[in-house]
Structure formats: structure tokens, C-alpha cells
Amino acid sequence: MSMFGDGLDAAVQKAFTRPAPKSAGAQMRYLVKKMKGTRAVAQMLRISQRTVERYVKDQIKKPRPDLAARLEREVKRRWQPQIRARARERAATTGGIVIDTRARMGYTAPIGTTDESRVRHLTVALPPQYAARLFEAQETGAGDRELKEIAAEALREVYFQDGGRRAGSLEEVRFTDVEHLEFEL
Secondary structure: OOHHHHHHHHHHHOOOOOOOOOOHHHHHHHHHHHOOOHHHHHHHHOOOHHHHHHHHOOOOOOOOHHHHHHHHHHHHHHOOHHHHHHHHHHHHHHHOEEEEEEEEEEEEOOOOOOOOOEEEEEEEEEOHHHHHHHHHHHHOOOOHHHHHHHHHHHHHHHHHOHHHOOOOOOOEEEEEEEEEEEEEO
16 A cells, blocks of 8 residues: 555545546446456456456445455546546646645754654645656656655755755655655645
8 A cells, every 4th residue: 555656646536527436336337448348357456357247237236345445446546537637737837736744754964953853744835846756756656665755855845945945954854654644736
């Protein structure tokens, strides 16, 4: 489970103009149509092709919780691709992205400065170039570690250094023990 990746997806999903299919049958039919066949859907969801066909025909209505979660995640990943692309494009070029997080943060700085790691709750608007980097990294399959590094670098620049107006000698922001993380476009 990717906290940063899921957070970025959730932010983009708020831009959807129509709700994604809710029932298991509707979700399965949508995926079969998108992926052009039941075999591809069965392999992706790690279930039998026959099971997929039974959901499509509404012979099974209630999936196990783990399958229900996979089904919803895969549908939302594919839902309204043009709107998702537009939302990402807007964030990466003009709008930027807001990160709301509660995590342990500290930094590496010269001796004698307060670099103590402590839990902070921050809501920071990150400029478009960081939104672009986060979405690019996510699209190329970056894991949580890489996404966290980009977010930490963004927080160093925007929050701790205030765009270069203070703490110029900060080398690295440590961003650990993330308790809460949300992105907003």
C-alpha cells in the first residue's frame, strides 16, 4: 500500500465529474470493457476468468473485502482519464498542490541550530514544479520512498527555507513516521 501514491490518486479523483461505478457487477463490466476481455481482468485481480464472468452477469454480487478493495482501486485508476490528465496538468503548470501532513520532521543543518526531529502538522501549498515532479515520478512507477523524498525536498524549500529567504544552509529534511497525509489540487 503506497501512502503517497494513494494520496496523489485521491487528490486527482476529486476532479471527477461523474462518480465511478459502485456495485461489483458494474465495476467488473467497466473493467472488462476497458481491458477488452475477461481474461485480462481475471489476471489483474488474481481471480478466475469464470468468477469475472459471474460478476459481469450479476450472479455474484458481494466480493470479499480484499477483492472489493482491489476492484475499486483498479476502476478508479482507469476512470475518466482525460479529466485526471487535465487535473494533473493544471496542478503541474499553474495550480500546484497542497500537502497536508502530520509527521515527524527534522533536518540536517549546521551545529548549533534546532534540527530536532519533532512531530509537526503542516499544510503547505507546493508550487507547480513539485506537483509535476510528484506526478511524473508516480507515473514512472516510483515507490513511496522516492515520492517521500520529493515531498521532503519540497517542504525544505517552501516551508523550512521559505523559498530561499531563510535557513539557506539546510541540507536535508527528514520526513518520517507519517501519521496523516493528504494532497489537494
